[in-house]
Amino acid sequence: xxxxxxLSLGPGDPELLTIKALKTLKDAxxxxxxxxxSNEGVMKSRATDIISExxxxxxxxxxxxxxxxxxxxxxxxxxxxFADCVRLYHxxxxxxxxxxxxxxxxxxxxxxxxxxxxxxxxxxxxxxIPSFIAAxxxxxLSLVSQQQRLTILPGDADAEMLHxxxxxxxxxxxxxxxxxxxxxxxxxxxxxQTVCHYFENVGTPEAYHTSLSDEILSRQFPYxxxxxxxxx
Amino acid sequence: xxxxxxLSLGPGDPELLTIKALKTLKDAxxxxxxxxxSNEGVMKSRATDIISExxxxxxxxxxxxxxxxxxxxxxxxxxxxFADCVRLYHxxxxxxxxxxxxxxxxxxxxxxxxxxxxxxxxxxxxxxIPSFIAAxxxxxLSLVSQQQRLTILPGDADAEMLHxxxxxxxxxxxxxxxxxxxxxxxxxxxxxQTVCHYFENVGTPEAYHTSLSDEILSRQFPYxxxxxxxxx
Numbered sequence: 001x002x003x004x005x006x007l008s009l010g011p012g013d014p015e016l017l018t019i020k021a022l023k024t025l026k027d028a029x030x031x032x033x034x035x036x037x038s039n040e041g042v043m044k045s046r047a048t049d050i051i052s053e054x055x056x057x058x059x060x061x062x063x064x065x066x067x068x069x070x071x072x073x074x075x076x077x078x079x080x081x082f083a084d085c086v087r088l089y090h091x092x093x094x095x096x097x098x099x100x101x102x103x104x105x106x107x108x109x110x111x112x113x114x115x116x117x118x119x120x121x122x123x124x125x126x127x128x129i130p131s132f133i134a135a136x137x138x139x140x141l142s143l144v145s146q147q148q149r150l151t152i153l154p155g156d157a158d159a160e161m162l163h164x165x166x167x168x169x170x171x172x173x174x175x176x177x178x179x180x181x182x183x184x185x186x187x188x189x190x191x192x193q194t195v196c197h198y199f200e201n202v203g204t205p206e207a208y209h210t211s212l213s214d215e216i217l218s219r220q221f222p223y224x225x226x227x228x229x230x231x232x
Numbered sequence: 233x234x235x236x237x238x239l240s241l242g243p244g245d246p247e248l249l250t251i252k253a254l255k256t257l258k259d260a261x262x263x264x265x266x267x268x269x270s271n272e273g274v275m276k277s278r279a280t281d282i283i284s285e286x287x288x289x290x291x292x293x294x295x296x297x298x299x300x301x302x303x304x305x306x307x308x309x310x311x312x313x314f315a316d317c318v319r320l321y322h323x324x325x326x327x328x329x330x331x332x333x334x335x336x337x338x339x340x341x342x343x344x345x346x347x348x349x350x351x352x353x354x355x356x357x358x359x360x361i362p363s364f365i366a367a368x369x370x371x372x373l374s375l376v377s378q379q380q381r382l383t384i385l386p387g388d389a390d391a392e393m394l395h396x397x398x399x400x401x402x403x404x405x406x407x408x409x410x411x412x413x414x415x416x417x418x419x420x421x422x423x424x425q426t427v428c429h430y431f432e433n434v435g436t437p438e439a440y441h442t443s444l445s446d447e448i449l450s451r452q453f454p455y456x457x458x459x460x461x462x463x464x
Contacts, residue, residue, distance in 0.1 A: 008369070010250075013252070014251070015250060015251045015252035015255070016250050016251070016252060016359060017250065017251055018242075018247060018248050018249065018250055018251075018361065019246070019247045019248070019249055019250075019251065019254060020245070020247035020248060022251060023247070102365055102369075103369070103374075104365060104368035104369060104373060104374055104375040104376075105365075105375055105376060105382075106376055106377060106378075107374070107377075108377065108378075110374040110377060113372070117372075123372065124372070125368070125369040125370075125372050125373075126369060127248060127361045127365050127366045127368070127369035127370075128361070128365075129250065129359045129360070129361060130362075130365060133334055133336060133337075133359050133360075133362060133365075134359045136336035136357070136359070137240070137334075137335070137336060137357040137358060137359035138357075138359075140345070140349070140355065140356070140357050141336060141357075142335075142336055142339070142342040143336040143337055144336075144337060144338055144384065144386070145338060145339075145340065145342060146338075146340075146386070147386060147388060148386070149383055149384060149385050149386065150337075150383065150384040151381055151382065151383045151384075151402070152376065152381060152382040152383075153381050154376070154378070154379060154380070154381065156379060170383070
């Protein structure tokens, strides 16, 4: 039987799928994708947008994830994905669980993968382009060179931490930026010489990039935003 | 005229090329690739191996990079790549400069890209899978979850630095591991509870992975090796 594949889709551009991902999608019997409902009640699935060219609707299973950080509600959805994987695996299906970005970078769906392993169901993980790598490419940036270090923070940056890392030659990427926007803006205000590249919706038609401090400071950071900050 | 594309090839597996990379390679008039000569005098080019299925030899331009860390010698090769790009660009060629891994992560070829920009020759950068992302996928690992931070070090790890990062909830990736193997081994000996995943030649048929401490300690780390160390 075919292992359950946890497939990274990259940040949004369908052309950033790997050849391996494409083959896996074409061979799948079932592709499980996450979706969220907007405040206006509209269901949106970036994952579905990415793969739509390669995967017809009748093989898709869409799971609505709650937008709010209600861990218990999310956990119930994951329980359902786990149970569906177990059932379909034993029916002999080739199952793909599709994940935006890369499945090794802050993807809580990894929890389902670990449960499947505990249940002796074989799993494989397929690598994808993380959003910060796509961001650097879109702006023509080198993230790190020579003796620089690279640190990725999960939306919990504070001014002291940024100062410490940057002054010890770390390039800092802040993901889930909307969760700490005041701290980052305060840091930029206090350190006006800082080189900071700000990105929204990397890899999508709504992509936006600026390194102008005034632009960054006046912006309300949306959910899909990140920044790259360079040491002086 | 077509911008010069700096194209990331990923770590070694041709299937980890993106669809975008594949299209770019197929459309190129000239593909510049790095190669190195082994101690036995044999020329090797991992980049050429990755793209061989998609790119016939007559479009390849192979540049031999010196193996030793002789910056001046490397710089002469980069000068030649720069000059060839300028000449071929003005002849109307679609030029691809192929780079192993991802061009934003410790790729010194970025220097050529910056020189081209200064010379008003348009460049674009295409994202690829970094080796540490492919390593995590090959071993089924989550690199970072929840409030963990991720730090990438360029082969200059020492015991004190590792201790500091790991004790403040950083997952640490050490690239160019052969350059600091004694320091990392010493750290593992002193901290036998540490969870460390060690990788050689990720994405190639010679790929090797272990998390057994004795195995890691007894190994002579080759050039293409990295490790992922988790906080306790």
